[in-house]
Amino acid sequence: MYPSITDLSKFSDNVALISPAEGLQITYADLLERVRRKQAExxxxxxLVFIQAKNSVESIVNYLAVLAAGHPVHILEDLDSDKGQALVAHYRPNLMISEDNIQNGDNTPIDLHPELEILLSTSGSTGTAKFVKLSQQNMASNAHAICEYLGLTSADRAFCHLKPYYSFGLSIINSHLMCGGSLVLSDHSMIDDAFWTDLQDTGATSFSGVPYNFETLLHRGFDPARFPALRYATQAGGKLDAQMVRHFSEAFGACGKEFVVMYGQTEAAPRISWLPANLAPKHPDSIGKAIPGGRLYLVDSEGNQITDTHAEGELAYEGPNVMMGYAENRDALASDETPARLLTGDIAKRLDGDLFRIVGRSSRFIKPFGVRIGLDEVQSLIKERHPLSAVTGTDQELILGLEGDHDLDLQEELRGLCVTRFGLPAAVITVKFFDKLPLLANGKIDFRAIIEQPGTQPSVGFFTWLGAKISEALGFTDRQSETVMEAFYNALQTDRISSDKSFEDLGGDSLSYVALSLELERLLGDNLPENWTSMPLGALEDIRETRALSINA
Known part of the structure; x- marks a missing residue:
């Protein structure tokens, strides 16, 4: 058996939680006392308990208290949102906990499997009712493996900005609590100066991110040497371009730090593989090798194991962290359907040694910004409004293929539906119109043809970063903006845009920062003002007009 993350007493005076926003620094002894008080309530x-959680001391206390009391828990972003209320209505939890409130729910007893500990959405924050069921062993074994391959000790201090309801963010919390390390709790984005101030001032030894985080860092010219306490950074939540892996590996290595690429799925609690930092320069396109205690291998279409070196097959995983199966309703919380092996849905090749490389995907999901989106779920939503449609995409964009005449109102309506339902920025949702949806010879939809067809509407999208000209491959598709106002609208898709508002006023984040800054460089010149995110749009527009006059003079 692996130790539980709720076994806090053995770390005593170690610092457990640091919250710059709350002005708090809490030892393990203090944390244990807070957990016991909450548990008594x-x-x-x-x-069955639902917790509304963010990166705060009270959320961590609530989470640990529920686990210590032996209650299965689902962690979500907002109990009061439409998505949160839909899940509450569907599962009817017995108890709902926010930071400062405990609310009774449905009092009907629920048959809960004795090993069930955590329920996580398969799609990050999208609010789907399909949950991954994870046991105490699933969670603890994965946290233990992460501690082992990252070499975590009580001296480690993780900067926690990823959301705790996201399996990646939760794994950082669990692994550092298991080894007696510290958690620096932050709700800041990487584009916020406060993010880097807190990272420096708290002596954080690590931070983690999904691909778009590192795309943002590349564009901002991030240098890990500026942070002496930093020991490593980890990346997961989707494929990072090989050129970027090599770039960050070299940047971290040059100052004696490590950049660690990881691969996982919520169904594995969530870590499956890791790429040792010293192998990243030679194998930047690899997901690495199985985590300690796990096993990776390939299977063919019949489920037979493939032994031929360099042959392609579906990536399969076995280990103590593999889920207890899925739940789509209350009744499923009583059973254990742990699969003999986890079929990842990714097509891979075995490289030299025990390394693997993903070459494609067999299943119908994409992972833009680290949030897994089920294409069939999107398809069901779109067909309710437009039956003659097909949904596909890549890890950079969600694509809606529609049969019929170009209809701008329909286009924006469907994009709005996807923004609301799946929490993606409008900038990565592309709508394409066809006289007839393309078909394969067997009469099935030709999704590849839909992907390759140029988009027909002005939209913004992130694309694969290509070689030395990475910055040129990120930006606006189909049509370039002519004014600053238009650039902001395309990137942020909000009606709140006006000349007196700034990027920060409009709630811009790192999802839109990179593409918008690149477009502004085209409009304003390469040397953007350092404080452009806080400048009114009118001031930026003045710079554009002045530049245009000088060019035309």
């Missing part, structure tokens, strides 16, 4: 009968 919980029912003795084993109950």
């Amino acid at each position: 919980l029912p003795s009968r084993r109950s």
